[in-house]
Amino acid sequence: xxxxxxSLSGRKKEVSNKKMSxxxxxxxxxxxxxxxxxxxxxxxxxxxxxxxxQVRPMSPVYRGQHMLMRDEEGRxxxxxxxxxxxxxxAEAITMKAEERKPDEKHLYREEKYASIYExxxxxxxxxxxxxxxxxxxxxYLTTSKKIVKANYERDEFIYGKDKLVMPLEQALNNTKLxxxx
Amino acid sequence: xxxxxxGQTIEVEPGTTILQAARMIGGESVPPTMCYYSKLKGSxxxxxACLVEVSxxxxxxxxxxxxxxxxxVTGVMDGMEVNSIKSDRVTEARKSVTEFLLxxxxxxxxxxxxxxECDLQNLSFKHGKSQxxxxxxxxxxxxxxxxxxxxxxxxxxxxxxxxxxxADQLTDNRVHGVMDRGxxxxxxxxxxxxxxxxxxxxxxxxxxxxxxxxxxxRFKSRVWFNxxxxxxxxxxxxxxxxxxxxxxxxxxxxxxxxxxxxxxxEFICNECRFDHKNVEDWVIEGPRKFEKDSVIxxxxxxxxxxxxxxxxxxxxxxxxxxxxxxISMSAVPLTKEEEQEFKEGNI
Numbered sequence: 001x002x003x004x005x006x007s008l009s010g011r012k013k014e015v016s017n018k019k020m021s022x023x024x025x026x027x028x029x030x031x032x033x034x035x036x037x038x039x040x041x042x043x044x045x046x047x048x049x050x051x052x053x054q055v056r057p058m059s060p061v062y063r064g065q066h067m068l069m070r071d072e073e074g075r076x077x078x079x080x081x082x083x084x085x086x087x088x089x090a091e092a093i094t095m096k097a098e099e100r101k102p103d104e105k106h107l108y109r110e111e112k113y114a115s116i117y118e119x120x121x122x123x124x125x126x127x128x129x130x131x132x133x134x135x136x137x138x139x140y141l142t143t144s145k146k147i148v149k150a151n152y153e154r155d156e157f158i159y160g161k162d163k164l165v166m167p168l169e170q171a172l173n174n175t176k177l178x179x180x181x
Numbered sequence: 182x183x184x185x186x187x188g189q190t191i192e193v194e195p196g197t198t199i200l201q202a203a204r205m206i207g208g209e210s211v212p213p214t215m216c217y218y219s220k221l222k223g224s225x226x227x228x229x230a231c232l233v234e235v236s237x238x239x240x241x242x243x244x245x246x247x248x249x250x251x252x253x254v255t256g257v258m259d260g261m262e263v264n265s266i267k268s269d270r271v272t273e274a275r276k277s278v279t280e281f282l283l284x285x286x287x288x289x290x291x292x293x294x295x296x297x298e299c300d301l302q303n304l305s306f307k308h309g310k311s312q313x314x315x316x317x318x319x320x321x322x323x324x325x326x327x328x329x330x331x332x333x334x335x336x337x338x339x340x341x342x343x344x345x346x347x348a349d350q351l352t353d354n355r356v357h358g359v360m361d362r363g364x365x366x367x368x369x370x371x372x373x374x375x376x377x378x379x380x381x382x383x384x385x386x387x388x389x390x391x392x393x394x395x396x397x398x399r400f401k402s403r404v405w406f407n408x409x410x411x412x413x414x415x416x417x418x419x420x421x422x423x424x425x426x427x428x429x430x431x432x433x434x435x436x437x438x439x440x441x442x443x444x445x446x447e448f449i450c451n452e453c454r455f456d457h458k459n460v461e462d463w464v465i466e467g468p469r470k471f472e473k474d475s476v477i478x479x480x481x482x483x484x485x486x487x488x489x490x491x492x493x494x495x496x497x498x499x500x501x502x503x504x505x506x507x508i509s510m511s512a513v514p515l516t517k518e519e520e521q522e523f524k525e526g527n528i
Contacts, residue, residue: 081291082403086479097400112292112400135291 084130092123217253225253295391297404328375
């Protein structure tokens with residue numbers, strides 16, 4: 001047996017070249033058959049949804065937009081240790097640290113905090129290594145349940161703390177839920 | 182004198198300690214040190230991180246020493262045989278020592294400026310456990326201001342006494358020391374005096390942990406985001422040879438040049454360390470090299486990498502030469518049928 005006749009997939013078929021009969025050459029039967037398939041699909045379940053109005057449920061491990069977490073008292077957890085930036089394979093994260101002043105104890109958890117924390121969403125590949133590297137459980141990709149929106153300007157993709165930090169109400173809500181349970 | 186450490190023999194001068202002999206050999210068998218500092222007289226013997234097993238005392242008296250010895254203060258004898266990393270007893274002891282050193286350590290590495298070049302971090306990375314058995318409250322101290330240049334974090338201190346020795350041996354007037362005893366002992370200036378001696382900045386370099394850090398660098402950056410360069414300047418007080426840690430075009434920190442054992446090659450003065458942060462003040466010699474596995478090398482693409490050559494033809498399609506010879510088995514020829522099958526396939 002030569003290599004031309006071997007069928008590794010098992011689906012190889014010899015194509016016949018037989019002449020069509022008169023009825024077949026009118027194609028009427030074939031057209032009706034095709035239309036029947038089309039009409040049948042009108043009544044089956046739709047696979048698409050009307051996206052902006054309707055949203056599919058996200059998987060609990062879906063990695064979307066990052067969120068800088070707050071703790072139970074609403075203080076920012078991030079201490080600008082730089083491990084997320086170090087682990088980032090796309091080098092999307094930059095930060096600047098600052099020392100916490102005595103009257104800011106209710107805002108930041110540790111002695112040091114990130115005064116600037118920026119993620120370049122164009123560079124980010126949403127791999128979640130920053131989440132894994134974080135020793136303070138400060139950055140999560142799974143909690144925001146948001147997809148980073150498209151935009152026309154490149155500058156708009158550099159997300160600062162204004163977009164990344166968890167809203168205070170959400171942190172307080174979480175605490176309430178925890179104490180209620 | 183002949184001494185064998187982990188099976189490697191070396192000829193050393195009389196009066197050498199085991200640790201110095203191990204450092205001459207280098208590599209894996211060098212014991213870690215937390216308190217010993219070769220440039221400071223009288224240092225060593227406190228932290229017990231450098232414990233080694235002496236399996237043969239000497240040629241004259243070959244009995245092994247019953248207890249593990251602190252290698253930094255034990256002199257070598259002729260014909261001595263020492264087991265360092267090779268011995269399970271030693272690694273077990275180092276594990277325990279690490280656990281002890283970490284009992285009161287706050288483990289605030291994400292905040293600490295020393296992280297990345299910290300001896301205790303390295304030690305616990307190599308010999309430490311990933312969990313703690315300590316359930317009591319950790320010892321804490323009130324923060325104390327010890328001057329405009331040096332930041333003291335007493336909670337992180339492991340009481341190695343290196344900074345005290347620096348003040349004793351490098352400066353003419355020591356204003357700080359170890360106060361109190363036992364669990365309460367702490368580094369302090371006693372009457373809240375500022376440390377302002379011209380060579381006091383070297384305390385930062387000798388500190389194995391982040392207890393004494395540079396105030397001018399405080400929280401500015403992490404060690405591994407800086408690019409270290411060798412630099413020098415004309416200084417009338419010290420040698421002027423330093424490492425400058427740059428971020429872009431900005432000098433964020435100046436330190437002494439540390440060797441592979443994290444000891445400074447030469448002590449530098451405070452003027453070089455704290456007051457000259459302009460690039461114009463320095464003559465940059467070139468990038469400073471660090472150990473291969475140091476975090477400081479992270480995201481540093483300045484080093485030239487070897488090109489990887491994949492010889493697809495010979496490597497993948499034909500297989501390695503030695504494998505091909507084995508598979509083809511020219512000594513066992515195919516039968517005629519098999520040969521036919523081999524050529525046409527067997528379907």
